[in-house]
Amino acid sequence: MPTAALDAEAREILRANDLGGYTVPTHGLYPYQWNWDSALVALGQRHVDEARAWREIETLLTGQWDDGMVPHIVFHQVDPGYFPGPQEWGVEHIPPTSGITQPPVAATTVRRLYDSARAVDREAAARRLFPKLLAWHRWFHDKRDRDGGGLIGIVHPWESGRDNSPDWDAALAAVDIADVGDLRRRDITHVEADQRPLEDDYLRYTALVAVGRDCGWDPALLRASSPFWMLCPGFNAILLRAHRDLAELAWALGETSAATEIARWIAAMEAGFERLWDDEAHVYRCHDALTDEPVDGLGSATFLPLYAGAASADQAAQLAERLSDWLDQVRYGVPSCDPADPRFEPKRYWRGPVWLVVNRMIAEGLADYGFDELAARIRGDSATLVETGGFYESFDPTTGNGVGGDRFSWTAAMWLDWASPSALN
Numbered sequence: 001m002p003t004a005a006l007d008a009e010a011r012e013i014l015r016a017n018d019l020g021g022y023t024v025p026t027h028g029l030y031p032y033q034w035n036w037d038s039a040l041v042a043l044g045q046r047h048v049d050e051a052r053a054w055r056e057i058e059t060l061l062t063g064q065w066d067d068g069m070v071p072h073i074v075f076h077q078v079d080p081g082y083f084p085g086p087q088e089w090g091v092e093h094i095p096p097t098s099g100i101t102q103p104p105v106a107a108t109t110v111r112r113l114y115d116s117a118r119a120v121d122r123e124a125a126a127r128r129l130f131p132k133l134l135a136w137h138r139w140f141h142d143k144r145d146r147d148g149g150g151l152i153g154i155v156h157p158w159e160s161g162r163d164n165s166p167d168w169d170a171a172l173a174a175v176d177i178a179d180v181g182d183l184r185r186r187d188i189t190h191v192e193a194d195q196r197p198l199e200d201d202y203l204r205y206t207a208l209v210a211v212g213r214d215c216g217w218d219p220a221l222l223r224a225s226s227p228f229w230m231l232c233p234g235f236n237a238i239l240l241r242a243h244r245d246l247a248e249l250a251w252a253l254g255e256t257s258a259a260t261e262i263a264r265w266i267a268a269m270e271a272g273f274e275r276l277w278d279d280e281a282h283v284y285r286c287h288d289a290l291t292d293e294p295v296d297g298l299g300s301a302t303f304l305p306l307y308a309g310a311a312s313a314d315q316a317a318q319l320a321e322r323l324s325d326w327l328d329q330v331r332y333g334v335p336s337c338d339p340a341d342p343r344f345e346p347k348r349y350w351r352g353p354v355w356l357v358v359n360r361m362i363a364e365g366l367a368d369y370g371f372d373e374l375a376a377r378i379r380g381d382s383a384t385l386v387e388t389g390g391f392y393e394s395f396d397p398t399t400g401n402g403v404g405g406d407r408f409s410w411t412a413a414m415w416l417d418w419a420s421p422s423a424l425n
């Protein structure tokens, strides 16, 4: 299909998934507002309606808690087609929300909206959002830096955004599922089961929701009793990058004391990243903070410290080499799991498929370190996947076939903002 037709289809998907102030990732499978989905979708919306893009972030922040946390789902209206819904989370908030967060992309988006603003009062729009984003970023360091080492822990695989990555297998195996009872999962009524997490994963996801609910989602109680506390290079890289973007906004808005505070977080995180570097394998690994052990196996998050500027030149070169090795083993990059790992499954959610949102972050990181050819390869693969597979949630790296939900908002957004030959940047 010609580029102009794909651009038009992407715009049409964003309009069709707009429920009025917020965008669902796709109808059916994900009927609410998801945190990092919305932040990434706003980057596409700016090519359709600039003011609407800002509104996506404003609506997401209606879910923000008093302590600053921005939840991973905002349940703007009840939809029985999704599990676990507001009742299972047991959060008292209007609008209802989940009890956990998600990769904090929003500050990066707001900085990009600010820099590219044409028809909106960017000063006023950024001033409205800035204190809320600052409070969220502060929340991470206040509540989730368990040992003061600078890195932020996640208490549920859903917080990573990479739900069923093999990165979590060992830690999830230790989660007690005795009291979970019957699952009422709805995802496999929308999408083939072989493209979704296993039943056993869902039992553990649900058990972790129950742990949080039993703690009343109190961060201090969760810190004391969560059976899952992982340091993920992907999550931390996205936050570190967002800190850098928030600091730029702070300077632009004259918020100098905030800029100083953010600079402290940045320094702490940069130092913390060294802990995730495996000096023998030359990769970043997730780290289980409860056992103090690095995680066996690799997901695509290993490459994201490039996007945060957290790697040295040597580390970047080693990551680029590893990435090339992965790309030699598949038709389209970047697979979400090491293709040489026996747990690699090319169609199963975050155990193999290619995700355009991650591809973009990896490609940007590679370009920042001067690996332009590799970055271009990833952008080219991303374009080909949409051109041949459509606007799916993700793509099988061995065939290019779309997997998961169709007419997916963030794939449409990444096309318009990045992968399309007509994209501006």
Ligand code: DGY
Pocket: 072, 083, 158, 163, 187
């Ligand atoms: C899901 O329901 O699959 C989501 O990824 C959880 O956020």
